[in-house]
Amino acid sequence: DAMVIQNPRYQVTQFGKPVTLSCSQTLNHNVMYWYQQKSSQAPKLLFHYYDKDFNNEADTPDNFQSRRPNTSFCFLDIRSPGLGDAAMYLCATSRGPGTSGYEQYFGPGTRLTVT
Amino acid sequence: GESVGLHLPTLSVQEGDNSIINCAYSNSASDYFIWYKQESGKGPQFIIDIRSNMDKRQGQRVTVLLNKTVKHLSLQIAATQPGDSAVYFCADTEAAGNKLTFGGGTRVLVKP
Numbered sequence: 613d614a615m616v617i618q619n620p621r622y623q624v625t626q627f628g629k630p631v632t633l634s635c636s637q638t639l640n641h642n643v644m645y646w647y648q649q650k651s652s653q654a655p656k657l658l659f660h661y662y663d664k665d666f667n668n669e670a671d672t673p674d675n676f677q678s679r680r681p682n683t684s685f686c687f688l689d690i691r692s693p694g695l696g697d698a699a700m701y702l703c704a705t706s707r708g709p710g711t712s713g714y715e716q717y718f719g720p721g722t723r724l725t726v727t
Numbered sequence: 728g729e730s731v732g733l734h735l736p737t738l739s740v741q742e743g744d745n746s747i748i749n750c751a752y753s754n755s756a757s758d759y760f761i762w763y764k765q766e767s768g769k770g771p772q773f774i775i776d777i778r779s780n781m782d783k784r785q786g787q788r789v790t791v792l793l794n795k796t797v798k799h800l801s802l803q804i805a806a807t808q809p810g811d812s813a814v815y816f817c818a819d820t821e822a823a824g825n826k827l828t829f830g831g832g833t834r835v836l837v838k839p
Contacts, residue, residue: 616770618770643825652734652735652832653831653832654816654829654830654831654832655771655816655829657826657827660825660826662825667825702770702771704770706825708825709822709823709824709825714759714761714776714820714824714827715761715773715776716827717773718763718770718771718772719770720769720770721768721769721770723768
C-alpha cells in the first residue's frame with residue numbers, strides 16, 4: 613500500500629546531541645512537510661519542500677533543518693535539541709496545488725524525548 | 728482554522744448518539760476545507776473534505792457543513808461509536824495553496 617513511513621517511531625536523545633528523523637513516501641507526491649505537535653495542540657508546520665524548493669516557516673528556529681535528497685525521502689535534523697523540542701514530529705505529503713492536491717497524507721509520527 | 732491554545736475542548740457523547748464538532752476559520756480566501764481524525768499516538772487521518780463552492784458533503788456516517796458567510800465549518804458523526812474517540816482537527820487552505828491552517832482541535836470521548 614502506498615504510504616508515508618517515519619522512522620524511528622520513538623527517539624530518545626540527550627540535550628544538545630544532534631538527532632535526525634526520517635520520512636519516506638511511496639505516493640510519489642511533490643510536496644513533503646514536517647510538523648511539530650505538542651500535547652493537546654494542533655500540528656505546527658516547521659517547513660515544507662515543493663519538489664526541491666525548500667520553504668521555511670518564519671517562526672521555525674534555526675535549530676531545525678531539513679533535507680530532501682530525492683522525491684521519496686525527507687529528513688528533519690535537530691542540531692542541538694533542547695528540552696522544549698520534545699514533541700511528536702509528523703511528516704506529511706501532498707500532490708501539490710490543484711483540483712485534488714490539497715489533502716495531506718500523514719505518517720504515524722516520531723515521538724522525540726530529550727533527556 | 729484558528730489555534731485556540733493549550734486546552735482541547737472536549738465533546739462527551741453517548742455511544743449511538745450523533746456528534747457535532749464545530750470549527751471557525753479566519754481566512755475568507757480559503758477555498759478548501761478538511762477534517763482530520765487523530766487517535767492517540769498516531770498521525771492525523773483524513774475523514775472528509777469540502778470545497779468552497781459547496782455547503783454540504785456527506786461521507787460514510789460523516790457530514791461536513793460549510794457556512795462561508797460566518798466562516799464556520801462543522802463535522803457531524805452519525806451513530807457515534809467507541810472507535811470514533813479521538814481528537815478532530817479542521818484545516819483550511821487557499822486555492823493553489825500548499826499549506827493547511829489547522830484549527831485547535833476537539834477531543835471526542837464516546838461513552839459506552
